[in-house]
Amino acid sequence: xxxxxxxxxxxxxxxxxxxxxxxxxxxxxxxxxxxxxxxxxxxxxxxxxxxxxxxxxxxxxxxxxxxxxxxxxxxxxxxxxxxxxxxxxxxxxxxxxxxxxxxxxxxxxxxxxxxxxxxxxxxxxxxxxxxxxxxxxxxxxxxxxxxxxxxxxxxxxxxxxxxxxxxxxxxxxxxxxxxxxxxxxxxxxxxxxxxxxxxxxxxxxxxxxxxxxxxxxxxxxxxxxxxxxxxxxxxxxxxxxxxxxxxxxxxxxxxxxxxxxxxxxxxxxxxxxxxxxxxxxxxxxxxxxxxxxxxxxxxxxxxxxxxxxxxxxxxxxxxxxxxxxxxxxxxxxxxxxxxxxxxxxxxxxxxxxxxxxxxxxxxxxxxxxxxxxxxxxxxxxxxxxxxxxxxxxxxxxxxxxxxxxxxxxxxxxxxxxxxxxxxxxxxxxxxxxxxxxxxxxxxxxxxxxxxxxxxxxxxxxxxxx
Numbered sequence: 001x002x003x004x005x006x007x008x009x010x011x012x013x014x015x016x017x018x019x020x021x022x023x024x025x026x027x028x029x030x031x032x033x034x035x036x037x038x039x040x041x042x043x044x045x046x047x048x049x050x051x052x053x054x055x056x057x058x059x060x061x062x063x064x065x066x067x068x069x070x071x072x073x074x075x076x077x078x079x080x081x082x083x084x085x086x087x088x089x090x091x092x093x094x095x096x097x098x099x100x101x102x103x104x105x106x107x108x109x110x111x112x113x114x115x116x117x118x119x120x121x122x123x124x125x126x127x128x129x130x131x132x133x134x135x136x137x138x139x140x141x142x143x144x145x146x147x148x149x150x151x152x153x154x155x156x157x158x159x160x161x162x163x164x165x166x167x168x169x170x171x172x173x174x175x176x177x178x179x180x181x182x183x184x185x186x187x188x189x190x191x192x193x194x195x196x197x198x199x200x201x202x203x204x205x206x207x208x209x210x211x212x213x214x215x216x217x218x219x220x221x222x223x224x225x226x227x228x229x230x231x232x233x234x235x236x237x238x239x240x241x242x243x244x245x246x247x248x249x250x251x252x253x254x255x256x257x258x259x260x261x262x263x264x265x266x267x268x269x270x271x272x273x274x275x276x277x278x279x280x281x282x283x284x285x286x287x288x289x290x291x292x293x294x295x296x297x298x299x300x301x302x303x304x305x306x307x308x309x310x311x312x313x314x315x316x317x318x319x320x321x322x323x324x325x326x327x328x329x330x331x332x333x334x335x336x337x338x339x340x341x342x343x344x345x346x347x348x349x350x351x352x353x354x355x356x357x358x359x360x361x362x363x364x365x366x367x368x369x370x371x372x373x374x375x376x377x378x379x380x381x382x383x384x385x386x387x388x389x390x391x392x393x394x395x396x397x398x399x400x401x402x403x404x405x406x407x408x409x410x411x412x413x414x415x416x417x418x419x420x421x422x423x424x425x426x427x428x429x430x431x432x433x434x435x436x437x438x439x440x441x442x443x444x445x446x447x448x449x450x451x452x453x454x455x456x457x458x459x460x461x462x463x464x465x
Contacts, residue, residue: 007109009109010112013116015127017125017126017127018124035157037124037126038129038133038159041115041118041130044118044122045133045136048136049136049163051139051140052146053145053165053301054164055070055149055166055167055294055298056149056168056195057171058151058154058168058193059172060172060174060188061172061174062172062205062290063150063151063169064150064319065279065284065319065322066205067083067085067149068083068085068318069279069287069291069314069317070291070294071100071313073310073312073314074305074309075100076310076316077313080143080145081100081145081146081148082098082135082147082148082149083096083097083098084132086128086131090450093105096138098144108134111134111137114137116130129159132160135149146166146298151195154191155170155193156190156195157194166301166303167203167297168197168200168224169205170203171287172207172286173185173211174208174341175339184210185210186214189207189211189212193215196218198223200222200224201227201300203226203293203294204219206230212228229293231254232254233252233254233292234289235252235285235286235288237249237282238250247276249289251273251292256270256272260272273292273307275311275314275315276315279319279323281345281352284323288314291314295310320449322336323346330435331354331435333435333437335349335437335439337439338440340373343378344377346437347380347381350437354435358383358433359381359383359434359435360384360425360437361382361437362444362448363386363444364387364395364398364421365440366441367394368394376408378439379408382437383410384410385401386413387402387413387421390418390447391418395441398414398415422448
């Protein structure tokens with residue numbers, strides 16, 4: 001077989017495995033989410049996850065961006081860095097990267113087929129478990145110095161939760177995957193905090209009080225020293241540096257507050273660390289502060305990383321599909337907001353970067369999401385809705401989205417095919433001199449990105465064919 005055929009066979013095998021992320025009405029249980037399967041799989045591979053130190057990142061929002069920032073800074077410091085994230089945007093191999101280079105298709109195919117007989121012998125191995133094992137094995141064989149591992153779902157029973165991390169990181173916790181993780185912030189936070197290991201340091205992003213109390217209690221039970229961003233590590237976004245080209249923030253420790261006070265009073269001498277980001281949105285300032293706190297802790301654990309490397313890595317970090325501007329004028333914006341909290345953050349970012357600009361929204365989402373909650377946050381800024389369906393079996397019907405948009409008093413059109421939906425949305429945006437916002441599930445963002453490339457190369461007529 002050709003390399004392409006090998007890769008296709010490997011993907012077909014992966015997609016034949018159980019994928020709990022596609023299941024509705026599923027609750028976490030040790031029976032379904034059994035870490036013993038994962039441990040057996042890794043034991044058969046000589047425990048590749050133990051070959052390098054790990055930074056483990058969980059959370060509802062921001063865990064991908066935070067992981068990318070950490071990995072980029074470590075790479076800038078001269079380390080060879082593995083990065084494992086999910087889901088992918090365009091290609092499956094994006095999930096497994098070394099120094100931000102996705103695994104080659106033939107390498108991924110070889111790993112999957114190498115693991116297949118072991119997985120079949122163990123039985124009931126899931127797609128995510130096999131992919132995670134492939135990532136761990138790839139990083140070991142690539143001799144990475146450190147790996148940044150993003151949790152797939154939850155934390156406590158996630159397949160990645162077999163690592164013994166240098167540091168555990170928990171980003172913002174909010175309501176998402178409630179059918180799996182629970183219907184209270186306490187329950188959801190408890191699942192996320194399941195990555196906390198006895199005695200291992202924890203970095204915690206700012207949280208709502210309910211989530212904070214739950215995570216602090218679990219950290220205390222585990223004897224895990226906890227650093228809360230905003231308390232022990234402080235930060236502030238800089239309004240004067242804020243534009244579509246990027247933004248900046250100051251970070252400093254609580255022990256440096258007197259020096260920060262003097263700096264703010266205009267006294268010469270000490271200055272806080274200033275970090276520049278290409279990532280847009282106020283929420284990325286919080287993610288950057290969380291990543292900085294994690295890197296500072298990593299330094300205490302023996303991986304030397306200077307502030308100039310952190311600054312260089314943060315400035316270079318990119319995370320496609322997250323408040324990504326495809327065109328400045330008239331603006332076309334992609335964002336994979338997929339729950340109510342992220343929709344609120346998206347609306348605030350629209351108010352921030354595009355005040356008073358009317359918005360046409362191209363929207364598609366999975367059926368397990370809080371669509372009414374997302375619409376409640378977004379509709380104050382949205383004038384028109386084009387509803388579509390991304391290429392996934394979980395996609396909500398475009399007609400249902402139109403009916404919901406009408407309940408919010410917005411004109412809406414159903415175009416199930418993403419290419420046709422993009423064509424209509426572009427026409428409406430140009431007619432109304434509006435910003436075109438493409439948002440909802442990451443599946444829609446990926447399909448729309450591909451359709452946009454067709455439009456950019458051949459014009460809007462190509463989308464209508």
